[in-house]
Amino acid sequence: MTETITTSELMAVTLARGLRNEEWGACGANSQIPMAAFQLARLMHAPDLNWLSGGGGAINSAAPLVKSTADPVTLDSAEHSFRLEDIVDFELGGWRKAPTVGIFGGMQVDRHGNVNMVGIGRDYPKLRVRGPGTVGLVFAAYFTRTMIFVQRHDKRIFIDEVDHVSAPGRTAARREFCDPHSDGPQLVVTPLAVLDFGDDDTLRLKSVHPGHTPDEVRKRTGFDLPSSTPGEVPLTPSPTDEELTMLRERVDPGGVLRRLRLD
């Protein structure tokens, strides 16, 4: 592979490696990176991973990657289609059927992995920036586990405490109200780095992507980010030739990921 690996491709491969065989996965809107991750994982190590392509309801779609998760073309090579009623029924109780994993992003992510999509500003409803709304982030309270991805890494998105909790992170409220099988967020993948959680349920720096430094990541994060492991922070492992071939030739022949704008 001589062509440069794009950050979006590295993020998709990193998320794919985090998926397990026989899990049931779901992503939301504007989720080209998670869509690619689900498809790549099925082709690599997780052939029995089942996944839902957003609100369009396509189950196990093998369609070439498209920009909109809910595009009707995702059904053309799907095994089944869920109505939204099926999606809500299943995602409110899915952990009972199989381990479930959700991948989603948001406008703000805090040190406990809480995610906000309602808007910026605490003086509700007088928000400084009105966001789109909570959509399916509530399902983070029901999935067995989740992974967070963001297409921008700066102090506006990574803040100490979110203004509104749309998706609960690793918090006391989760321990009080959610089923003990629902573990919450485990991994955060950004355009700069990979973060995980320590024993105190707060975010740590697991690895930095090639071309970036731990110092840069910490400067662009609004809270302290200790290292996950002692010593030097490792580089995020690059995709193997096989992963990259699968990704470019079978998952995303149209180059949707390579054209994706990340900040």
Place this chain on the structure above:
Amino acid sequence: MNRRSKVIDVASAADLVSDGDLVAIGGIHAHASPMPIIRELARNKRRNLRLLPNVSAGLPVEVLVAAGAVAEVYTAYVGLEDFGLAPAFRAAAESSTIVVHDVDEPFTIYGLKAAAANLPFMPLPRGHEATGTRALSPDLFRTVVDPYSGHEHVAIPAMRPDVGIVHAPRCDRFGNVFLDGPIYQDDLILRASKTAIVVTDEIVPDDYARSGRHKQVTVPSFMVSAVVALPFAAHPTSSAGHYGRDERMLEEYVRSPEEWMTRYVNEPQDHHEYLERVGVQRLLGTLRVDPTAHAGRSEA
């Protein structure tokens, strides 16, 4: 006596919506939205509509909010997906011109499901309490005690729209609806709404459903009040099996929403004038003529 056709024109369909109505709108993102009626309502200056849009709504809410037709929105998500935040919705919300009820996917879907089943409310499994959403809309997310276990649960009220409007790729003139692509929440909207309107690209023959295709009928005719048949009935959103979303149209909207509203909503007198303004080349460019293009690969 002959069976009654429910096909009416778009202006008559818009007349079924009154000021102040609770209006549900089908589709999702830039897919399967009943845009001709939305434009008609915007042009006719409907007022104080309360919208219960699909769980990830964009353009239809934008057009109605920009036209000043909206008082309240039950918002699971209003945005333009990969085209960013929804500018008219955002401005109206930030200036308190509209009331935004922050809800979520379970609220919209179970609210409609409860109405369709004639239930007063739907309880949720425990877990919702760990989010902050209930604190934003405490009148909507109340609690109820399970009379069997004694546990408290968050509840969602039945949401019965005065009018529900969805797009269907195909329909017959009696109102048997063929949602050939994703169904989204559009089956629930038709079942739950007091008046249910379908906007379709294609009217199939009268005996089409009963020629061994009853399982393809997503919603039966007696749940549908009126049918509007127009070419490119979802444009610029997509119609499964017919055409994809018109991305240039969305780009144009984001670049200059006000000009777009003038050119495509306020000035055209009817759907055909709208289509002429979009232009033949643009319309044909959205057609999905190669059925194998998205057939995917073998995983064997």
